Amino acid sequence: MEIAEHQAGDVTILEIKGRIDSNAAGAFGDRLTSLIKGGRARLVVDLKQIIYISSAGFRALLVAGQLAEETNGTLALCALSAEVQRLFDLGSFTDLFAIYPSREEGLAKLS
Amino acid sequence: MSLADPPKKDVVVITNAITDMAKVVEFVDRFGATHGIPGEVSNAFNLCLDELLNNVISYGYDDRNTHEIRVELTMEDGVLTAEITDDGKPFDPSSAKLVVADRKLHSRAPGGLGILFVKTLMDELHYARKGGLNIVRITKRLREARRGNR
Numbered sequence: 001m002e003i004a005e006h007q008a009g010d011v012t013i014l015e016i017k018g019r020i021d022s023n024a025a026g027a028f029g030d031r032l033t034s035l036i037k038g039g040r041a042r043l044v045v046d047l048k049q050i051i052y053i054s055s056a057g058f059r060a061l062l063v064a065g066q067l068a069e070e071t072n073g074t075l076a077l078c079a080l081s082a083e084v085q086r087l088f089d090l091g092s093f094t095d096l097f098a099i100y101p102s103r104e105e106g107l108a109k110l111s
Numbered sequence: 112m113s114l115a116d117p118p119k120k121d122v123v124v125i126t127n128a129i130t131d132m133a134k135v136v137e138f139v140d141r142f143g144a145t146h147g148i149p150g151e152v153s154n155a156f157n158l159c160l161d162e163l164l165n166n167v168i169s170y171g172y173d174d175r176n177t178h179e180i181r182v183e184l185t186m187e188d189g190v191l192t193a194e195i196t197d198d199g200k201p202f203d204p205s206s207a208k209l210v211v212a213d214r215k216l217h218s219r220a221p222g223g224l225g226i227l228f229v230k231t232l233m234d235e236l237h238y239a240r241k242g243g244l245n246i247v248r249i250t251k252r253l254r255e256a257r258r259g260n261r
Contacts, residue, residue: 019136019157022129022165052154054161055224065216083151087158090231091224092212 001050003031011042011110013103017049020057029060032075033067041073044106048079058091065097074098078106118187119146127168127178127199135160135182139193142184148191152253155232156184156193159249162225163195163204167245171199189254195247203238204229204247 001024004015012035020028035043045061047053053061061077068075076098080088088094100106123138125131136157143153160182172178181196209230210223229236235250 021132021136021157021161023132052158054158054165055221055228056161056165058224059221062216062219062221069216083154087228090227091210092214095214096216096219 001028003028008107009111011044011107012040013044013046013107015046015049019051020053020060022054022056025054025056025060028057029063032060032064036064036067036071036073036075041068041071042110043068043073043075044100044103044110045075045077046079046103046106047077047084048081048103050081050084053084053087055091058087058093061093061097074110076100076106076110078103116188118185120183120185122181122183124179124181125164127172127180127197129165129168132161132164132168135164138182139184142186146186148186148253152191152251155251156191156249159229159232160193160195162229163247163249166202166204166225167195167197167199171197171202171245173200190250190252192248192250195245197245198243199245201240202245203240205236205238 001016001018001020006013006015014031016028018024032043065075078100079102080099100109121142123134125134139153139157139160164180167180178198183194185192204226207226208223209227213219229249233249233251237248239246
């Protein structure tokens, strides 16, 4: 898994590439929570280039999403492929997060 | 033609370390590329093996010793099978509780999701305990491949 970080105004975009599996979930979660704790209250996680996300990755998203909620921040997701969307639907995660079809739409909503 | 083809088999052995699971990902991708398995099927196996192996490595052992976990892939007559053999505590993932989804973020508890993925993405999940070993088998039929050239 690779993570690239971009800033657009006060919105931070995290672009994830590869697999968010058991091996990668720790680093993925740590990056999200450290940004939120560091005061980056508006986050968009771009999942366009991920292959899949395992339950360990969903757990990391859940922890980060709950932390964002507690600190009045926003954690949004964008650009889910059909395969990744299916995993969100199976786990009933689709309703837990703001999910946008593209990065541009996510940015427009959070800006 | 496919009926005359012998089964294609390969094995990887890892230790009970989460970082070792990357070897299984490489193994599945290599097996898939060698035998013309569609990418989405290899990805589904990688995801399910991640869930099952994470369970074994995280909860299967009470000691701190190094244990071997064997993963065997078999492609036969349009059916892909992965078999995990470990010497951890008896654990039948096919009888594990499925996730009870809460649609509110603040009260949603993690857990149960991995087995839900395995049961949904695979056609079969089978468990046996033999000679002090857990043997978990997951199976998926490659529907398109049945009519293919292989």
